[in-house]
Amino acid sequence: MPLALLALAISAFGIGTTEFVTNGLLPEVAADFDVSIPTAGLLTSGYALGVVVGAPVLTAATTRVRRKHLLVGLMLLFIAGNLVAAVAPSYGLLMTGRVLSALCHGAFFGVGSVVAAGLVAPDKKAGAISLMFTGLTLANVLGMPMGTVLGQHFGWRAAFWGVVVLGLIGLLGIMTLVPSEPVAEESNLRAELAAFRKPQVWLALAVTAIGFSGLLASFTYVTPMMTDVAGFSESSITWLLALYGLGLVAGNYLGGKAADRALTATIFTLLIALAAVLLLFTATAHNKVTAVITLFVLGGVGFGTIPPLQTRVMQLAGGPATLVSAANIAAFNLGAAVGAWLGGVTIDAGLGYTSPNWVGAVITTVGILLAVVSVGMERRGRQDTAPASPASPVTTSASGG
Numbered sequence: 534m535p536l537a538l539l540a541l542a543i544s545a546f547g548i549g550t551t552e553f554v555t556n557g558l559l560p561e562v563a564a565d566f567d568v569s570i571p572t573a574g575l576l577t578s579g580y581a582l583g584v585v586v587g588a589p590v591l592t593a594a595t596t597r598v599r600r601k602h603l604l605v606g607l608m609l610l611f612i613a614g615n616l617v618a619a620v621a622p623s624y625g626l627l628m629t630g631r632v633l634s635a636l637c638h639g640a641f642f643g644v645g646s647v648v649a650a651g652l653v654a655p656d657k658k659a660g661a662i663s664l665m666f667t668g669l670t671l672a673n674v675l676g677m678p679m680g681t682v683l684g685q686h687f688g689w690r691a692a693f694w695g696v697v698v699l700g701l702i703g704l705l706g707i708m709t710l711v712p713s714e715p716v717a718e719e720s721n722l723r724a725e726l727a728a729f730r731k732p733q734v735w736l737a738l739a740v741t742a743i744g745f746s747g748l749l750a751s752f753t754y755v756t757p758m759m760t761d762v763a764g765f766s767e768s769s770i771t772w773l774l775a776l777y778g779l780g781l782v783a784g785n786y787l788g789g790k791a792a793d794r795a796l797t798a799t800i801f802t803l804l805i806a807l808a809a810v811l812l813l814f815t816a817t818a819h820n821k822v823t824a825v826i827t828l829f830v831l832g833g834v835g836f837g838t839i840p841p842l843q844t845r846v847m848q849l850a851g852g853p854a855t856l857v858s859a860a861n862i863a864a865f866n867l868g869a870a871v872g873a874w875l876g877g878v879t880i881d882a883g884l885g886y887t888s889p890n891w892v893g894a895v896i897t898t899v900g901i902l903l904a905v906v907s908v909g910m911e912r913r914g915r916q917d918t919a920p921a922s923p924a925s926p927v928t929t930s931a932s933g934g
Contacts, residue, residue: 536710537648537649537652537710537711537712538649538652538661538664538665539706539710540703540706540707540709540710540711541645541648541649541665541668541707541711542664542665542667542668542671543668543702543703543706544604544608544641544645544668544703544704544706544707545641545642545645545665545666545667545668545669545672545703546668546669546671546672546675546676546699546703547608547611547668547672547676547696547699547700547702547703548611548637548638548641548642548668548669548672548703549668549669549670549671549672549673549676549677550672550676550677550679550680550695550696550699551580551611551615551618551634551693551696551699551700552580552635552638552669552672553577553672553673553676553677554676554677554680554681554684554692554693554696555573555576555577555580555631555689556577556677556752556753556755556756556774557677557678557680557681557684557756557770557771557774558680558681558684558685558689558692559573559574559754559756559757560573560756560757560767561684561685561688561689562576562627562689565689566623566624566627568624569881570754570757570880571877571880571881572624574753574754574873574876574877575628575873575874575877576627576628576631577749577753577869577870577873578869578870578873578874579628579631579632579635579870580631580632580634580635580638580866581635581749581866581867581869581870581873582632582635582866582867582870583631583632583633583634583635583636583638584635584636584638584639584862584863584865584866585639585863585866585867585870586636586863587635587636587637587638587639587640587863588638588639588640588643588859588860588862588863588866589639589856589859589860589863591607591636591637591639591640591859592639592640592643592644592725592855592856592859592860593722593725593726593856595640596722596725596855596856600644600647600648600711601707601711601712603640603644604641604644604645604707604711605704605707605708607637607640607641607644608637608641608700608703608704608707609704610633610634610636610637611634611637611638611641611700611703612697612700612701612704613633613634614630614631614632614633614634614635614636614637615630615634615693615696615697615700616630616693616697617629617630617633617634618630618631618634618693619690619693619694619697620690630693635866638862638866639859639862639863639866640859640862642665642666642669642858642859642862643855643856643858643859643860643861643862644855644858644859645665646662646665646843646847646858646862647847647854647855647858648711649661649662649664649665650662650844650847656793657793658793658844658847659789659790659792659793659796659840659841659843659844660789660790660793660840661789662789662840662843662844663785663786663788663789663790663792663839663840664789666785666789666836666839666840667782667785667786669781669785669836670778670781670782670784670785670836671778671782672778673774673775673777673778673781673782673832674775674778674779674781674782675775675778676696676699677774677778678771678772678774678775678778679695680692680695680696681770681771681774682771683695685767685768685771722856724852725855725856725857726856727852728849728850728851728852728854728856728857729856729857729860731849731850731851732910733849733907733910733911734846734849734850734857736903736906736907736910737842737845737846737849737861737907738846738860738861738864739864739900739903740800740842740900740903740904740907741842741846741861741864741865741868742864742865742867742868742871742900743868743896743897743899743900743903744804744807744838744842744868744897744899744900744901744903744904745835745838745839745842745864745865745868745869745872745897745900746867746868746869746871746872746875746893746896746897746900747807747808747811747872747892747893747894747895747896747897747900748807748811748831748835748836748869748872748893748897749868749869749870749872749873749876749893750811750872750873750875750876750889750890750892750893750896751811751814751831751872751876751889751890751893752777752831752835753872753873753876753877753889754876754877754880754886754889755773755774755777755828756770757886758818758824758886758887758889759773759818759824759828761886762818762819762824762885762886762887763818763819763820763821763824764821765821765824773825773828776825776828776829777828777829777831777832778832779829779832780828780829780830780831780832780833780836781832781833781835781836783833784803784832784833784834784835784836784837785836785837785839785840787833787837788803788836788837788838788839788840788841789840789841791837791841792840792841792844796841796844796845796848797845797908799837799841800838800841800842800845800904801901801904803834803837803838803841804838804897804900804901804904805901806834807831807834807835807838807897808894808897808898808901809894810827810830810831810834811831811890811891811893811894811897812890812891812894813827814827814828814831814887814890815887815888815890815891815894818886818887818890819887839865842861842865843858843861843862846858846860846861847861849911868896871896872889872892872893872896875889875892875896876888876889876892876893877889879892
């Protein structure tokens with residue numbers, strides 16, 4: 534594994550930890566600021582929306598900046614945002630810190646995906662991207678549970694101070710391990726924007742946003758679901774989140790490997806599996822054993838979609854792909870924001886803590902239908918642009934008759 538991939542994974546670990554750390558601390562944050570759990574859950578949506586805004590804007594504004602220098606700057610912004618969150622005296626300032634740290638997220642993973650893909654052979658791109666995202670998945674196994682423990686024992690602010698430390702470690706990794714390469718001649722905003730003239734790119738972004746959103750509709754409210762519905766104690770949340778994180782690691786790795794062999798088939802298999810598991814979770818959440826099993830599988834199939842969906846949109850770009858790669862990260866997080874919001878809407882409507890699961894299943898099913906349309910359009914496009922085959926004797930005869 535190239536050392537540059539290790540540096541990207543280290544930084545992704547810090548970013549992933551702060552993205553999901555509030556999910557395990559919703560009760561503590563809600564109690565401290567005297568807000569409801571769904572309102573505290575909006576900290577996930579706020580972060581996601583920060584990614585949606587930051588990914589295309591920062592990437593577009595920095596197309597002529599060396600990628601290493603850009604990654605360093607993004608990590609500094611990430612650290613600053615988490616410092617604001619750690620000292621926030623109000624819910625509004627906490628949300629500000631979340632959004633500030635989120636601004637770097639999409640650009641980081643967008644640029645990082647391009648860097649990772651460029652470090653390996655063409656047939657290993659999805660695997661390299663999945664290795665970078667391993668840091669994000671390990672954040673769920675180690676970072677988020679550790680943040681939950683810190684927050685439950687020393688107050689939720691301690692979790693954000695821990696994230697600041699992780700950010701500093703990631704910054705050091707980038708500065709020492711990522712090579713500094715000159716900006717490619719074709720890397721300019723006009724070339725990057727050319728990909729967005731393709732309807733297929735927009736459709737692929739929609740598949741990402743809608744297909745993935747079902748996962749966060751459910752996972753955002755996993756803490757009250759596992760305590761109030763499944764019957765686990767609050768102290769069990771740490772190991773439950775770690776188990777979920779193990780599912781993410783397995784799914785991310787296997788999804789990347791499968792995508793290198795059969796990209797389209799992997800996307801359909803995982804999206805269908807995600808919708809099915811979410812629907813199943815509505816029933817299995819009422820039993821401790823089945824809830825644990827379903828939580829693990831949910832993490833696997835959910836995060837398994839990331840490498841193939843990211844690879845597909847980069848392929849469809851057909852040229853410089855840094856901006857479209859960042860846009861796809863924004864699409865993931867737009868889906869996360871909408872999913873978390875819809876999950877909260879159903880809870881506020883009195884439908885219970887399991888309702889986000891079936892809502893997520895419905896949303897992901899819509900994503901599957903869009904994927905069918907996308908693949909159909911791509912195949913028709915290939916047929917339309919394919920060179921005409923030599924005429925058969927029968928066709929020649931008919932034409933001449």
